[in-house]
Amino acid sequence: MPIPLRLRIALLGxxxxxxxxxxxxxxxxxxxxxxxxxxxxxxxxxxxxxxxIAARQQDQTNAQAGAQAESQHLALQSVRTQQFTTLQQDIDTHAKDTGRDRGDADAEFVRIWREANAGHPLRP
Incomplete structure (x- = not known):
């Protein structure tokens, strides 16, 4: 095989x-x-x-905290309702006592109600 052909083949390769x-x-x-x-x-x-996932967990945590706060609020409201019912009964009993009139009982109820709303402890 001639050299120029070999060079062409090598070049092509x-x-x-x-x-x-x-x-x-x-x-x-x-x-x-x-x-x-x-x-x-x-x-x-x-x-x-x-x-x-983090957002869902935060939402769940917020929902649980909200439910707990609502539960505490309802429990506190129930206690206050019970206190006021007891106060009203005490005042009604006071009003029926001899020597006291209903006006004094109502004034006492208002005083006790204001103390309860202000957050001060109720006196027996």
Whole structure:
């Protein structure tokens, strides 16, 4: 085989090899970019999921705190209602006592009611 033909074949092989290496390099670069994009997307989705979970947990905590506060409020309201009922009964009993009139009993009720609303302890 003549030398110029061998050089042409070698040159053709070299060009083909160079083209294959270039194509492979581009493919690897594209796949690396795709993998990086997938990793970024997965990280973002994980972050969004974590944020959603934290928000749900916070909502649940807030709901529990609200329910507990409402329960305490209702319990306090029940105690106050019971105190006022007892006070009204005491005042009615006072009004029926001889020597006292209903006006004094009403005034005493107003005084006791104001003390209870102001948060001062009730005297027996």
């Amino acid at each position: 070299l060009v083909a090899s160079h083209a294959c290496c270039t194509w492979l390099g581009w493919e690897l670069r594209d796949r690396s970019a795709d993998l990086a994009a997938i990793r970024v997307q997965a990280t973002q989705e994980t972050g969004r999921a974590d944020t959603a």
